[in-house]
Amino acid sequence: MANNKHFRTVGIIAEYNPFHNGHAYHIKKAKELSQADFCIVVMSGDFVQRGAPAVYDKYTRTAMALSCGADLVLELPSVFATSSAEDFAAGSVALLDRLGVVGSICFGSECGDIETLIAIASVLAKEPEAYTQALRAGLKKGLTFPQARYQALVSCQILTDEQASILTSPNNILGIEYCKAMIRQKSSLLPLTISRKGSGYHDPAVTENQFSSATGIRNILKERERSALPKDFSLLQVPEPVKLMIENGYPIFPDDYSVLLNAALLRLSHSGTSFDTFADVSEELAARLSNQLPDYLPFEEKIDSLKTRQYTYTRVSRALLHIILGITSEQILSARNAGYAPYARVLGFKKASADLMGQIKKRGSIPLITKTAGAELALPENVRFMLRQDFYCSHIYQTVLQDKYRINIKNEFTQSVVIS
CATH class of the missing domain: 1.10.8 (Helicase, Ruva Protein; domain 3)
Incomplete structure (x- = not known):
């Protein structure tokens, strides 16, 4: 390990849904730009910010990242991983800042101009x-x-x-939110950006461009699942180690949650629980949901039936996901009041950088969780609900995964961290 007094660490905030060549490029350039010895990734768990299940579970995506340059992967608490861009950014920045070892955050942007992004963030x-x-x-x-x-x-x-x-532009927006969070939190972290290359964030096409979008790759995986064609993954623009994980992986898509969604809506209506109890569900959206009961549409068709000019596809998707996962507006407010990041949960690390966690334990201001057994006891009572919610969300994901593929899945209490 580098000299403890002088080693540099760069932070990256990501979803890796799934990991592709652009992500590998980002890690490489982030280390170069920051002259960092290590890269710590704060990653969404089993559900992502656009309001959907991740295409692969968090441990698979952690292994992907570690195989391509990441040194340590931490889980962003689920209440913020599935929240607005503002909360997503605030939670991620707070987590990296409180580790005590991160000097900079590097993110991709369409404009590639950090001064302009900081200027806009200062206003906002x-x-x-x-x-x-x-x-x-x-x-x-x-x-x-x-x-x-x-x-x-x-x-x-x-x-x-x-x-x-x-x-x-989506990456500019997130970059500005990261800068805004650093300003509001009076963080000493240095914001850095690199220009996004290749396909746009939402570009559905996958071509010979080596930086195809995660959206395009997910669409290919979905189409291949629907068809009877051979599972040829040769065209996927992902690093070789990731390609192997995809070939052997078990993808999950939003419509796999259709039964859970419809059952949750019926159960809540039957019990008299208002839909607007849940995060991102307004009174108007709650009324629209009530008017559609019983209406057993697949998850993505349900989103299409509810979206309007004001309520975008992503906003509706997040709202429906919060209903499935039981994430309430009150929980998010409580998590904000707890400082966004009261703990750091390890999903995986490289053996060669194991000493990095020792430095975090010495210099960080929050507990570093590597084992689920007794983890709650390391936390103040008023924030334990956040970790319990993380466990619950992953158990929901694992239940759907096991049912879809009829395979045995380790749960949050039997799954070990990924060591590469």
Whole structure:
């Protein structure tokens, strides 16, 4: 290991859904740009920010990352992994900051201009009164949040059209949220960015471009599952070790959760529990859900039936996922009040970087969890619900995985961390 006083560590926030060549490039460039000896990844668990199950379970995705340059993978608490971009970023930044060993965070962006991203984040972190009023007015008109924010920033002459247009690209948006979280949390972490190369974040196509999107790869996996064609994975733009894991893996898709969703909606309606108890479910969306009962649509068709100009596909998907997982608005508020990251749960690490965890234990300000047995007892009573929710979410995922493929799955209390 590098000299304890001088070794450098860069943090990456990711979902790896699934891991592909662009992710391997990101890890390599992040280490180069930060001159880091180690890379710590904060990764979503079994459910991701767009409101869906991850295509592969968190341990498989951890193994993918470790095989391609990551040194330590930590799980982002589930209440933030499936939340808005703002909470997703705040939880991830807080976790990396409290490890005590991370000097910088490196993320991809479409613009590749860190100064501009920081400047926009500084404005959004302060939320001037004129901007806040204009934002509310836009939302009342039925605009989506991104549309209302763009209009408010330009109408209040806080940003030019050109500057505000940066907020229309998904990786720019997340990058700004990371910077905003660092500003609000008064973090000493240094933000770094690299230009995203290859396909766009949501590009469904997979071509010879070596940086095809995760969306495109998921679409291929879904189509191959539906067809009777041979499972030829040669065209997938992923590193060789990952290709082998995909070939031997067990993918999961949103429609695999259709029965759970419909059962949850019926159960909650029968018990008199209001749908808007759950995170991202507004009164209007709750009413629309009630009006559709009983309506046993598949998960993705249910999203299409509920989305509107104001309620985007992703917003509705997150809302429905929160109902399945039992994640309430009150839980998210409590997790924010607990400082976003009251613990760091290890999903996997490289043997060669095992000493890195020793440094985190010495220098970090939160418990480092490597074993589930007795893990709750290491936490203050008021934050134990977060870890229990993590266990619950993964057990839901494992239940669906086992039922779909008729295989024996280790649960959160029998699964060991991944060591590469």
